Amino acid sequence: MASKRKYKGIDQLSKRDKIVVSLMVIVPTLLVLWLVWFPAVGTVLLSFTNWDGIGPLSGIKPVGLQNYIDIATIYPPFWPAIQHNLIWLAVLFFIATPLGILFAVLVDRGVSGTRFYQTSIYLPVVLSLALIGFIWQLIYSRDQGLLNAITGGTTDWYGDPDVNLWAVLVAASWRHAGYIMLLYLAGLKGVDPSLREAAKIDGASETTTFFRVILPVMRPINIIVIVVTFIESLRAFDIVWVINKGRNGLELISALVTQNVVGEASRIGFGSALATIMLLISSVLVVIYLRIAMKED
Amino acid sequence: MTRPSSEAEYLARMVPPSVRGVDRRTLLRGALGVGALIGAGTLASCGSSSDSGAGVPTGAVSGTVTVGSNQSDAVPKAAVQSYMDAFAKANPGTTVKINTVDHNSFQENINNYLQGSPDDVFTWFAGYRMQFFAEKGLVGDISDVWKNMPGMGDAMKKASTGADGKQYFVPITNYPWAVFYRKSLFADKGYEVPKTLDDLKTLGAKMQKDGIAPIAFGDKDGWPAMGTFDQLNLRINGYDFHVSLMAGKEAWTDPKVKKVFDTWAGILPLHQPDSLGRTWQEAAQSLQQKKSGMYVLGSFLAQQFAKGAEQDDLDFFAFPEIDSTIGTDAVEAPIDGYMMSARPKNEAAAKKLLQYISQPEAQLLALKADPSVIATNSNADTSGYTALQKKSAEFVKSAKSITQFMDRDTRPDFASTVMIPAIQEFIKNPSDIDGLTTKIEAQKKSIFGS
Structure with a gap:
């Protein structure tokens, strides 16, 4: 008699269940199609046109690869932007992220006043963009800034294209480190304390314990941290936009896309080509991440 | 885990002006003006060429007329409200509904706005984009x-006319670009207003000897230096060439354009150094503190000076003559005003409102918000003007031709994505003019050709 209860596929579901299941599948699918795939494909298609954002879609003229050719050959900000994105990635990866992890470990060890440190390091992440722009303007302004007032220098922190990227990276790292700290701290809190005790009993030093025991246990968090770092450096945008709209030494791909698409400029086709390039670069990362994630399972 | 940082992807338009470095448009656009001045003597009478239908209702209008305003700052917003209220009062049965949008958002979304369901009447500027x-x-x-x-002169009419010879715009206020200085500084040091480029260079050398930066300069936001280019081009090549260059009809590799950059390179050492990290407000403050001697900017610069004695100490002169055959009679004076959408819901009231805006009553109300601009109607009573406003009015009136500003006289995509980076590049490296103009020309062809 038990065989009667055997699952016989979807036919066995009641009508109501079927409706519920279909809705649960269809609604999210449509949302993803509408909000993710439609704009993405639309962007790629528009990148082969010179649409200016005005008039019916039928008025769009295809221009083939012209936008891409222009970007690579006669658009001066493009190559600096690629270079800056790479520098951004390197700095976040080798400096800001390790710093955030270090903060997390220190805070986790329960230094006195932990809560205070935790809050102050995380604060930059919570502050609004407007405030961040304001804070760093106060510090970096050439004529009226704190930094030059203290050192008596005349360095043009925001205006000198050889210096401003690094000045901004300090600000970006300031935020990024706090963010990574919080992520990592959450992970550390979840590590079974008995592992540490066992390591201690075996005579391992603090450092050894961290690198040999804690770090491997934290693998999932490590991957998230790496992915977050990559994503943050690719979509880096807000700080440079507040400072000078991503010009003069602060070119980033995301800022170029915005300059061209948003606003009066309305070079939708050209901007879409830049966005498509950004999409391609991001896809490489997504593929790598998915491969790692799938392997885990 | 939630990711608070994603909240940070705001666009800069959400940043308050105090942080962003307020730009002239935020403060001025739109608002106010007085004007007219231009060509006041000659007149409006010639304007009978237009041929359109309905005509402005002379009788009563009624219903609601909607107005899209980019005057989001408190003071100009109140000014808009005041003349809209005055209009509603004068036309019983009519209500004016003002939809105020953040200034930058308005500007950035204008394409979508006009293609959606725009208000009957909305704020905009004269120029190419119009x-x-x-x-x-x-x-x-x-x-x-x-x-x-x-009271609306020929020059105003010309600035409101589209390529098809019809009018699409009603000016309310404008303001001139010129070389500003402090009278007290010039008096103390015995400086004289330069008449020619050579005078300017001599004066600059003198100021440098006195430890003063001759020309204040800040181009962090990218647009202020466009004003210097405009002045030089108007003085070296004249109005017609400038307009034609802005319209994409001349080559940027033309020796005439190279001469502009060349001349600029010659006086660049007189400008404040490190200008790319400085906002125009900071540069204006250096003028106010007498750390610099002159500043090529629009009259909105007065906003950085305290009202009263300090603003009275502010004066200006036309950018010096470079070529005597061209002279100095071209003036840059951007005009702010209103337009009507293509299919207004209440056309009669919209037209009556536009007519009202062109008249002195509305314009003087607008001026109250920002005394650094002037009315565009030549009948406006100037007795309440500050000294600077009176001089601005005279200056604009004396102009033989008027330009708007680079980013209003040419395609906005060309201005913002090509010219801003190009001029900043020039400031960083003034020696490679050939390379620079070649790059500009290549991009110009691509943009204007599309």
Whole structure:
């Protein structure tokens, strides 16, 4: 008699269940199609046109690869932007992220006043963009800034294209480190304390314990941290936009896309080509991440 | 885990002006003006060429008229409210509904706004972009309103006319660009207002000896230096060439353009160094503190000076003559005003409102918000003007031709994505003019050719 209860596929579901299941599948699918795939494909298609954002879609003229050719050959900000994105990635990866992890470990060890440190390091992440722009303007302004007032220098922190990227990276790292700290701290809190005790009993030093025991246990968090770092450096945008709209030494791909698409400029086709390039670069990362994630399972 | 940082992806338009470095548009656009001045003597009478239909209602209008305003700052917003209220009061049965949008958002979303369901009347500026909207049929023909605009001179009419010869725009206020200085500084040090480029260089050398930066300069936001280019081009090549260059009809590799950059390179050492990290406000403050001697900017610079004695100490002169055959009679004086959407819901009231805006009563109310601009109607009573306003009015009136500003006289995509980086590049490296103009020309061809 038990065989009667055997699952016989979807036919066995009641009508109501079927409706519920279909809705649960269809609604999210449509949302993803509408909000993710439609704009993405639309962007790629528009990148082969010179649409200016005005008039019916039928008025769009295809221009083939012209936008891409222009970007690579006669658009001066493009190559600096690629270079800056790479520098951004390197700095976040080798400096800001390790710093955030270090903060997390220190805070986790329960230094006195932990809560205070935790809050102050995380604060930059919570502050609004407007405030961040304001804070760093106060510090970096050439004529009226704190930094030059203290050192008596005349360095043009925001205006000198050889210096401003690094000045901004300090600000970006300031935020990024706090963010990574919080992520990592959450992970550390979840590590079974008995592992540490066992390591201690075996005579391992603090450092050894961290690198040999804690770090491997934290693998999932490590991957998230790496992915977050990559994503943050690719979509880096807000700080440079507040400072000078991503010009003069602060070119980033995301800022170029915005300059061209948003606003009066309305070079939708050209901007879409830049966005498509950004999409391609991001896809490489997504593929790598998915491969790692799938392997885990 | 939630990711608070994603909240940070705000666009800069959400940043308050105090942080962003307020730009002239935020403060001025739109608002106010007085004007006119231009060509006041000659007149409005010639404006009978237009031929449109309905005509401005002379009788009563009623219903609601909607107004899209980019005057989001408190003071100009109140000014808009005051003259809209005055209009409603004068036309019983009419209500004016003002939809105020953050200034930058308004500007950035203008394309979508006009293609959606725009308000009957909305704020905009004279220039290329205005004509472009007209050409695309996104705005309404108001030639009939122009038949009844006492006090609006020929120059104003020309600035309001699209490529098809019809009018699409009603000016309210404008303001001149010139070389500003403090009278007290010039008096103390015995400086004289330079008449020619050579005078300017001599004066600059003197100021440098006195430990003063001759010309204040800040181009962090990218647009202020466009004003210097405009002045030089108007003085070296004249109005016609400038307009034609802005319209994409001349080559940027033309020796005439190279001469502009060359001349600029010659006086660049007189400018404040490290200008790319400085906002125009900071540069204006250096003028105010007498750390610099002169500043090529629009009269909105007065906003950085305290009202009263300090503003009275501020004076200006036309950018010096470079070529005596060209002279100095071209003036850059951007005009702010209103347009009507292509299919207004209440056309009669919209036209009556536009007519009202062209008249002194509305314009003087607008001026109250920002005394650094002037009314565009030549009948406006100037007795309440500050010394600077009076001089601005005279200056604009004396001009033989008037330009708007690079980013209003040419395609906005060309101005913002090509010229801003190009001029900043020039400031960083003034020696490679050939390379620079070649790059500009290549991009110009691509943009204007599309």
